Amino acid sequence: MKKIRLIPRLDIKGPNLIKGIHLEGLRVMGDPQEFARRYYEQGADELLYVDVVASLYGRNSLHDIIERAVRDVFVPLTVTGGVRSVDDVRKILRSGADKVGINTAATKRPELIREVSRKFGSQCMVLSIEAKRISDGHWEAYTDNGRERTGLDVIEWAQRGVDLGAGEILLTSVDQEGTREGFDTALLAAVSKVVPVPVIASGGMGNLDDVAKAVCDGAADAVAMADILHYGRATVGEIRAAAQASGINVRAL
Template sequence: MLRKRIIPCLDIKNGKVVKGINFVGLTDIGDPVDYAKMYELQCADEIVFLDITASYEERAIIKDIIEKGANELRIPLTVGGGIRTLNDFREILKSGADKVSINSAAVKNPELITEASKEFGAQCVVVAIDGKRDEEGNFKVFVKGGRENTGLDLVEWAKKCEELGAGEILLTSMDADGTKKGYDIEMTKRVVENVNIPVIASGGCGSIQDIVQVFKETNCDAALVASLFHYKEATIDEVKEELEKNDISVRRINK
């Protein structure tokens, strides 16, 4: 049976893992590759590196980290953040990433999804979508960390991404992100039920029970987790044990 995936996400700035981008006052908490390896040994199913570095010069650092990560990791690695062109895609993949996630660049230039999918295969094209309710309560696509409403309807955009050749959707609820009050079940459901490609739920995870809930109440394929693991509030093993107790099929190591 296809397993539900647990994916730790590491936000990286200046070569270091930092606390979630929505928390005030970024503090680095360590080396991304060390973190990723630790999570792999705890039975993470994949790893996501999100480069939140602003400047062009610092791009070299992230490539170096991807290369080290690809050397050390025996599970798939997705890299996102600041990818704008086909050439960015190529360079990230060449550094050793297995998948590349694109966000605002896809909104600005949807053909990028198709071009990347044609050149590298749909399996490595992850479209990250930041969803948020507008004043009327409609789900819209936002960019710039939830500050800018693109006016695009969330479900329509997710469907279009699939049509254009995306292999997977990474759906973050900007309403839930940083709240630690649980995944946005309604939003996740809405997208999952309207596309036929895997969806990773993201934003809002504050406890093991939140992860159980998102898998019980939606048909999402994976859950993205950040602070819960970084702050050592739970280990991946503990999460998976609880999921198993709730009859959710997950991969275990030596169990």
């Protein structure tokens, strides 16, 4: 029985942790370092950092934030946003990240996925997909926080990304993100069914039952969560206990 990972998601704009709805309408929450330390102490399995304006400015500016984080956070870190080249990946890994997520640059030049996985290993290469539902059972991949269309079918793109060497998929439902209405389990199930690598559910966690739904109905391997933690509606420990009570195999603390 696979072990499900609980991953706080930290969306960053400049020096601040922010939170939005449908990846828009961003509200400043505070210093990301304080939140990262809190979630680590609560028992997070990993942390996910997303530079939300990186693609806009053509660079990832999380190096300083990651270098600070690794001083007192000792779980794997995934960093995504504005990564355009093997050199960008190298710099982020040198800052202390364990994995790097790529979205925009991969949609424009899929070969980058192969280059990164060959250079650093597929376990390091996370394909980040922002999905919007276009009809029942069909989703389109978007970039730039769900603003730019790619014309790519999410299911086909996930398969192609894994074929090119992606070792994990970060699957964000733009429709559900920030709504507190639960994950898009149909989306998760559709992608999980066709790829042999872990799928991280992101976007929509509203209550303690949503982890079990993402895993049981969506076959997710990990769950990313932001709003429920940032606003103090639950701790990582409470989410872990609820998952265990639902029979979900999570790391015992």
